[in-house]
Amino acid sequence: MMGLSIALTKGRLEKQTVSMLEGLGYGIEALKDKGRALVFKDSIEDIQYFLVKSNDCITYVNHGVADIGVVGKDTILENENDTYELLDLKIGKCKFIVASLPQNQLFSKVGHIKIGTKYPTVAKQYFLSKGMDVEIIKIDGSVELAPILGLCDGIVDIMETGTTLKENGLVVLDTVCDISARVIVNKASFKLKHSEVMKVIEDLSRKVNADVDTNL
Template identity: 40%
Template sequence: MLKVALPKGRIAEDTLEIFTKIFGNEFKFEDRKLTMTQGNFEFLMVRNQDIPTYVTEGAADIGVVGLDVLEEHNADVLRLLDLKLGKCKVCIGIKNEDKLDYSKPEIKIATKMPNITRNYFATKATAVKIIKLYGSIELAPIVGLSDAIVDIVETGTTMKQNGLKVAEAIMDSSAHLIANKNSFIVKREEILSLYHKINDLIN
């Protein structure tokens, strides 16, 4: 039995569709249920940000999570496969009339990704003050809380609607299949079998 941690929402649906295509049975969670057992798999419906923790701690053998989350958490897991789902970018956003001014002694950045932000600006030898927010991040530069934001951008529509533009792209992200390091030793055959089946389907 493999325990699989999936992020709530579209990525989970797309991943279960992959399982359905591979194994022929429909894989679907019952309404509001957080676990589902089917065949040799037990699926756990988990908040996206918590998936690295579930997999690192061994509560799940494998998981599906965005590369941005892996980078932010610096998760100690095996990265097995880019599933090419949920493609997006981590970008710096600023007001339409502004420029990103690296000459300032410190740039104020509002974000829910402090580690990615710090690491990126460290490569630019630029000091940043991180303002940690959990939602409505686009509001921060508009009301003067920050000079810029670092956030996930899929289409850029939300930024445009709020008078912001992308100043720089930090990284590309998409959903990755990851594994617990110990599980990969103990359940190596099961995990590799699944890996090859998914890889054959998507590539």
């Protein structure tokens, strides 16, 4: 058996993915008591895990450093991606939305429209699909601030509960798409380590289905 390398996105997805692996009986003790370490060996399976930021997860899988990656659909949509997306883990659920101040009348405005976002690729594709030519302004901080201060007419952002939008007087105008954590696989690894990769995919799929049944 050839060993696998799995890139996990740091933060909430990391915790939720580790919980799933633990429920499947994988040896993830080191991941639960990790200190400052970034690379971890599974105590049962021939698997090495490492923790990365979301954008880097795709990079490591694209280049074959990681055979498998767990990353949000938002990151997949925003970045160049030459991997296979094989499984929706049904965790880390949220959505891309378009929002604005109520008085801005974003979709009926005549003339130049400016959109603030951390996700320029997603925003551009969305408005092109609507036949709207807009100016995309890249924002790295609190996107909700931009329309309040007049930097833009509306925003494209990720929404989980909508609380921050409401507290800042913004309203949701449309949903671009739903988002959740996905399992991506390097294309070469899928061929060269097919049985090992598919074991992990099938195990995780079984866990996803079991969790769905439990929540019904």
